[in-house]
Amino acid sequence: MKRRKFSVVDIVIVLVVLITAFSALIFINVMRTDGDKIEVKVKGETFYIGDLQTENKKEVKITDSNGKTTNILVIENSTAYVKWANCKDQKCVNHYRISKVDESIVCLPNEVEIRIVKNTGAEDAAW
Amino acid sequence: MQLGNSSVKRLTICALLVSLCFVFSFIERLIPIDFYAYGFKLGLANIVVVFALYKCKIFDTLIIIIAKILISGICFGGPVYLLYSLFGGILSFLIMLVLKNRLHIFTVSIFGAIFFNIGQILCACLIMSSNLLYYLPVMIIAGVFTGLFIGLLTDIAIKRIKI
Numbered sequence: 001m002k003r004r005k006f007s008v009v010d011i012v013i014v015l016v017v018l019i020t021a022f023s024a025l026i027f028i029n030v031m032r033t034d035g036d037k038i039e040v041k042v043k044g045e046t047f048y049i050g051d052l053q054t055e056n057k058k059e060v061k062i063t064d065s066n067g068k069t070t071n072i073l074v075i076e077n078s079t080a081y082v083k084w085a086n087c088k089d090q091k092c093v094n095h096y097r098i099s100k101v102d103e104s105i106v107c108l109p110n111e112v113e114i115r116i117v118k119n120t121g122a123e124d125a126a127w
Numbered sequence: 128m129q130l131g132n133s134s135v136k137r138l139t140i141c142a143l144l145v146s147l148c149f150v151f152s153f154i155e156r157l158i159p160i161d162f163y164a165y166g167f168k169l170g171l172a173n174i175v176v177v178f179a180l181y182k183c184k185i186f187d188t189l190i191i192i193i194a195k196i197l198i199s200g201i202c203f204g205g206p207v208y209l210l211y212s213l214f215g216g217i218l219s220f221l222i223m224l225v226l227k228n229r230l231h232i233f234t235v236s237i238f239g240a241i242f243f244n245i246g247q248i249l250c251a252c253l254i255m256s257s258n259l260l261y262y263l264p265v266m267i268i269a270g271v272f273t274g275l276f277i278g279l280l281t282d283i284a285i286k287r288i289k290i
Contacts, residue, residue, distance in 0.1 A: 005231065006231040006233065009230065010230055010231045010233060010234040013230070013234060014233075014237055014271060014275075017237075017241065018268065020267075021264040021265075021267040021268045021271075022264070022268065024263070025264040025265060025268070028261050041255070043255070044254075044255050044256035088203075088204075088205070089204075102261055104259075106255075106259065108205075108207060108208060108251065109204075109205045109207055109208060111254065111255055113259075
C-alpha cells in the first residue's frame with residue numbers, strides 16, 4: 001500500500017489546530033470571572049441552585065430519579081468540589097475545586113453537571 | 128499490504144486485534160499516572176484501531192472499532208460511557224478514513240484522537256442538553272498529544288508486523 005511521507009502540510013495543519021485550541025483556551029480563561037451561584041443539573045434538569053458566596057461548608061446530596069445518592073457536593077470558601085461519588089471512574093472527585101463562572105464538574109456515568117453561574121440567569125452566563 | 132483473501136485468516140486477524148484492544152485497555156489501567164483526573168486518557172487501544180485502518184479492510188476496521196468500544200465500555204465504563212465512546216469512535220473512524228490517503232499516519236492519528244474527543248463532547252452535549260463546548264480546547268490539545276503518541280507507536284507496529 002502506498003503511504004504518504006511526512007510533509008510540511010502535516011506540520012502546518014497540526015500547528016494550526018494547536019494554536020487555535022490554545023488561543024481558545026486562553027480566551028476562555030481571560031473571560032472568566034468569579035461566580036455567585038452554583039447550579040446542579042441531573043440528566044439536563046435543574047436539581048439544585050445554591051449561593052456560592054454565603055453557603056459555607058454545606059454538603060449537598062445529589063440523587064438520581066430513584067432517590068439514590070449518586071454524588072456529594074461540598075460548597076466551601078466560595079469554591080465547590082465533589083467529595084464522594086458512587087461511580088467507578090471517580091473523575092469528579094479528583095476534579096479541582098471550581099469557583100469561576102462556567103467552570104463545571106461533570107459526572108458522566110450519573111449524568112450530573114455542576115456548574116458555576118452568574119447571578120443573572122443561567123442562560124446568559126453560558127457564552 | 129492487504130490481508131489475504133482467506134476468510135478464515137481475515138476472521139482470525141479481526142478476533143486477534145479485538146482481543147489486543149482489550150489487553151491494551153487493561154494495560155492502560157495499570158499505568159500509575161492518572162490521566163482520568165484531567166478528563167482524558169491515553170487510549171492505547173487506539174494503536175490497534177489505527178493499525179487496522181492501514182492493514183485491514185474498511186468493513187473489518189469498523190467492526191473492530193465497534194467491538195472494542197462495546198467490550199471496553201461494558202468492562203471498564205458504564206452504559207452512558209459506551210454511548211459517548213461509540214459516537215466518538217465512529218466520528219473518528221470517518222475522519223481517519225477520509226484523511227488516510229492524504230496525510231501522514233501521525234496526522235491521521237492526531238485527527239482521529241481529536242475527533243474522538245469532539246464526538247464525545249457533542250454526544251454529551253446532546254444527552255445532557257447543556258453547553259460543554261468550553262471543554263473543547265482542552266480536549267483538542269490533549270488529543271494532539273495522545274494522537275501523536277499513538278501515531279508514533281502505530282508507525283513502528285505497521286513497519287514491523289506483516290500480516
